[in-house]
Amino acid sequence: MRSFSFLRLWIGSTASGLATWALSFVLGLAVLEGTLSAVDLGLALAARTVGFLLAVSVGGVLADRSGRRNVVLYASLAGGIGISIITVGVAFASTYALLAVSLGAMIAGVGQGACRPAYQALVPLIVSIENLQSANAAMSVSVRVTNLVGPAAATALALMAGLSVALCAILALWMISAIVPSWPNENSRQSSKAVSGLSLATFFSDLAEGVDEARRHPWFLAGLGALTAVIAAGYSVTGVLVPIISRDLYGGAILLTGSATGYTLGALFGAIIVSRWRPTNAGWWALGGLGLYCLVPLSLLIQAHVAVPILAFVLAGLGIELFNVPWFTATQREIAPDKLARVSSLDFLLSYGLAPAGLALIAPAANVFGYNAVLAISGAICLLAPLAACVVPSCRTLRT
Structure with a gap:
């Protein structure tokens, strides 16, 4: 954080994260006010x-092709344009409000999706290799603070000043993301590959190069498979079943609020720990941390005192950062620099792209097989997927 260039990058990334998290809550308040319906919100x-998933791979290709900082600029401007369209749709509610809000949300999603791999690939251009892990820990701290502050700040601002003011604040955050990060010296190959030379054929060719680069690193494929399984299974339980269990078993929102807060605080603590900790077998420790998410569905399965699942969420949050920070650091260190954004986009596309499928399947599966069976299977997946990845030899050190 003493590096001014990195501090600027950190501020921009934090601003984009705040804008991302705040939007959902502001739109939720629009439902409470009657401006939007629940169906409109969905x-x-x-x-x-959809915008996020469409843009994440395109953003990775463009970042490697024309420069990561350029993509951060234009993606952030796209996010701001999307918020502006939503603001108009909310302020002048009419028969076209749903169309404006949906279109604006899709454009904002495009900005979010394109930003992620570009920000990820900018870190090694600004930070020396020996400081990568500390830098990634600082970026993770930003994410966790954003998780705590963003929704509360957006809700408070919307309640005090109105939805339009809150949306304008989100627009300002996207402008910070566009302007504040520093402009590093990117290599000549990136600078020379102009966007004007990108066609559908060259896009898929560039994307295939990223896939080939990912396949050169067995630890990356194994770790990504484990992460995708944990997000699709474990995060789906968190998103779908925890609100129901909180209502039916604990008689209110105590588990729902406690789990979210506990997970974020655990992750914040984990990021602080891993900013300095350099274990010998970093990959095994990282995958072990990822496997701690199995405690969440298993703690819900035993139907214990509410403190037990909340503690499980704290440990799961700590574990996810024991995985995330070494994982991002290894990716930045091992992947070819001119393909880093594309490989990072594959990471985000697979790990988060399959999450909606898990969210869609959990509730029907719980209705057919029962909550206990779904929780047990989810816990088994969250435990066995990281263990299976440990079998790959290069996963021990996250080095090819």
Whole structure:
């Protein structure tokens, strides 16, 4: 954080994260005010997810092709344009409000999706290799603080000043993301590959190069498979079943609020720990941390005192950062620099792209097989997937 260039990058990344998290809550308040219906909200959030998934791979290709900082600039401007369209749709509610909000949410999702791999690939251009892990820990701290502050700040601002003011604040965050990060010296190959030379054929060719680069690193494929399984199974339980269990078993929102807070605080503590800790077998420790998420569905299965699942969420949050920070550091260190953004985009596309499928399947599966069976299977997946990845030899050190 003493590096001014990295501090600027950190501020920009934090601003984009705040804008991302705040939007869902502001749109939720629009439902409470009657500006949008619950169906409208669902369609808008779905449109944002579609925009994210469409843009994440395109953003990776463009970042490697024309420069990561350029992509951060234009993706952030796209996020701001999307928020502006939503603001108009909310302020002038009419028969076209849903269309405006959905279109704006999709464009904002495009900005979010394109930003992720570009920010990830900018870190090694600004930070020396020996400081990568500390830098990634600082970026993770940013994410966790954003998780705590973003929703509360957006909700408070919307309640005090109105939805339009809150949306304008989100727009300002996207402008910070566009302007504040420093412009590193990117290599000549990136600078020379102009966007004007990108066609559908060259896009898929560039994307295939990223896939080939990922396949050169067995630890990356194994770790990504484990992460995808944990997100699709474990995160789906968190998103779908925890609110139901909190209501039916604990008689209110105590588990719902406690789990979210506990997970974020655990992750914040984990990021602080791993900023300095350099274990010998970093990959095994990272995958072990990822496997701690199995405690979440298993703690819900035993139906113990509410403190037990909340503690499980704290440990799961700590474990996810024991995985995330070494994982991002290894990716930045091992992947070819001119393909880093594309490989990072594959990471985000697979790990988060399959999450909606898990969310869609958990509730029907619980209705057919029962909550206990779904929780047990989810816990087994979260435990066995990281263990299976440990079998790959290069996963021990996250080095090719």
